[in-house]
Amino acid sequence: MPLAPVDLSLIGQVLAADLYTEQGILLLGQNTTITPAHVILLQKQRVREVEIIQSLTEGTGEEVTSQLFQLDADSETVAAYVQALDKTRLLFDELTVGGAETLDHFSNIFFDVAEKSTKHLGLFRNLYVLEGADSYTYRHSLNVGILCSLIARLMKWDEERVAFMGIAGFMHDIGKMRVPKEILLKPGKLSEEEFAIMKKHTVFGYEMIREMKGGSELLALCALLHHERLDGSGYPEQRKGDSIPIECQVLAVADMFDAICSDRVYKGRTSPFEAAQLLWKEACNGILNVEIVAQFVRYIALLYVGAKARLSSGEEVEVILIHQDEPMRPLVRRMGEFLDLRHDRKLTIEKMIG
Ligand SMILES: [Fe+2]
Structure with a gap:
């Protein structure tokens, strides 16, 4: 040992x-x-x-924990996030060995952190300053849940649907717990066969939620259809347009945003600004729902006023003003002077640093 x-x-x-x-x-x-x-x-x-017993795990979460405590987000919210991350790991790991959980187990973990993180934006803004791919699936689940309930609020859905979206986001990837760890945690690119197995997490998730006490058909569909795309290019059913429930379309946006911002999927970290820009491009190409992406991108842009960022030139700046028509090219302050990124088009925001 x-x-x-x-x-x-x-x-x-x-x-x-x-x-x-x-x-x-x-x-x-x-x-x-x-x-x-x-x-x-x-x-x-x-x-x-x-x-210790050697096991294949997704990491312990300690890397994220120690970074979170260095952030200036309000400490109660940070503590709630860290605690939720810990509980998520335990609950999700039980699913790997076939433990039949009830929906309440998931709701209990999620709602405490969801409520705090939507009230205290400090945490949300800092989610993507964190480095490292530690505990990816657990973190991704929590983040997507938080993002989904946020988008539902932006869409002015009622509180019941906001809560539903949070839990749908939190549970959308639980099928991954039935994907062999060698594939789930494989560093680098998956082979074609491995990717075909990975894709099954959607179907596994659907089955797991349907078997779960308290799980509904719509909740199960959210797990099944979160990789579908409006133009039919997604999986597992290649559904198109309105045949994808709107809840799954929200999930697709939140899922893609978190995946882009986390270093695991796209090599080198992408700032939420760039991620939002990528989502916008996908919406314009008919892949994601334009209305959902528009609401979300506008919100992300506003959230980052006052935040510190690093430009593609390596300089540190502060975001001062976000233009309504081109939110990803804000007015920034660089050592006392203002710089309008709408005019300096060679420069982009590369990374948020606080
Ligand atoms: Fe997924």
């Missing part, structure tokens, strides 16, 4: 053997999943290394 150092990287790992103090008192039992409190306990007991 491998030995692991007692630090934050231990969170989420599973102990391979019972751990005793020097006096022979049992500290932690075999198969304990390490929490932050356990790390503190072990450090207090001056335990330097522990034996």
Whole structure:
């Protein structure tokens, strides 16, 4: 069994053997999943290394956790996000071994963080400043849930539908828990056969939600159809236009936005500005719903007023004013002077840095 150092990287790992103090008192039992409190306990007991069970996981979340706490988002919201991330990992991992969960398990985790993150925009703005592909599926699920309920609000849907969209976003990828880990976590490009298996996560998700106590047909359809595209280029059913429920069209926008902003899918990180621009292009090409993308892009643009960004030239600037007609080319301040990116067209916003 491998030995692991007692630090934050231990969170989420599973102990391979019972751990005793020097006096022979049992500290932690075999198969304990390490929490932050356990790390503190072990450090207090001056335990330097522990034996862990080697497992293929998506990472422990500690990288994200430590970065989140360095952000200036309000601490209660950050704590809620970190906690939700932790619980998401445990719940989703249970699905890999076939645990039949109920919808309530998912709702309970999601709604606390959803409520806080839509009220306190600090967290939302900072979601995409985080580096690293750590815990990708869990984070992606939480983020897409938050984004979906946000879009539903922007579309002026009633609170019941806002809540539905949040949970639909949170659960849209649960089918991935039935995709073999070697494929799900494979670094680099998937082969054609592997990609065909990966695509099945939509069908798996549909089945899992239908079997779940509390799951509805529409919720299951959201998992099934979130990769469909308006022009019929998506999967698994190559549906076109209105045959894709509007809820799934919202999900497609949120899913693509989070995927672009996270480094896992597109090499090198993309700023939310660039991501929004890409979504806009997809909408103009008849792939995504124009009305949904327009509402979302306008919101993203406004959210980033006052944020710090790095230009393609490498300079740091502050976003001052967002133009209604071209939100992705805002007026920025560079060392005291103003720069209108509508006029300096060689420069683009490359990365948000705070
Ligand atoms: Fe997906």
